Amino acid sequence: MLVHYHDLAPFCSATCKNVRVGSxxxxxxxxxxxxxxxxxxxxxxxxxxxxAPSRKLLEHITGKKNVPGLKEPDSEAASQWVHASDTYVQVVPESRALSAQAYLLFYQRILTIC
Structure with a gap:
């Protein structure tokens, strides 16, 4: 089974910007x-x-508050996994994605906006 989240702080350079000690x-x-x-x-x-799009992130990027029609989703509940091939895209359970025979993995940094 694949690891969902990784903390890479122990592997960051001591001179890494925007990373506080112990974070x-x-x-x-x-x-x-x-x-x-x-x-x-x-x-x-x-x-x-x-x-789903994040209201907080969109406000942070655009500098605008109260973007009409955009609600803040429940964090993990608002996400879903899809399986894509040449001729189809279908929603699948997270367990199926995490138990796949991985050839290549993609991770993204999770930013915290205060």
Missing amino acids: KVLYGLYGVVEHSGSMRGGHYTAYVKVR
Whole structure:
């Protein structure tokens, strides 16, 4: 099973900007590429975590407050995993994505906006 979140703070340089001593630098899994077949040929598919837009992040980026029609979703409850191949995209349980035979993993930094 894949690890969902990684704290990379212990591996950051001591001169790393914006990282306080004792703080965490979290990265969350958002993509898994799976290969089926052999070394000579096969097929790749992907599992991707799709999240609802964040009101706080949009306000932070745009500098505007109270963006009309955008509500803050429940953090993890608002995300879902999809499985994508050449001819389809379908919603799948998180457990399926996390138990995939991973060929390549994608992580993104999780920022905390105060």
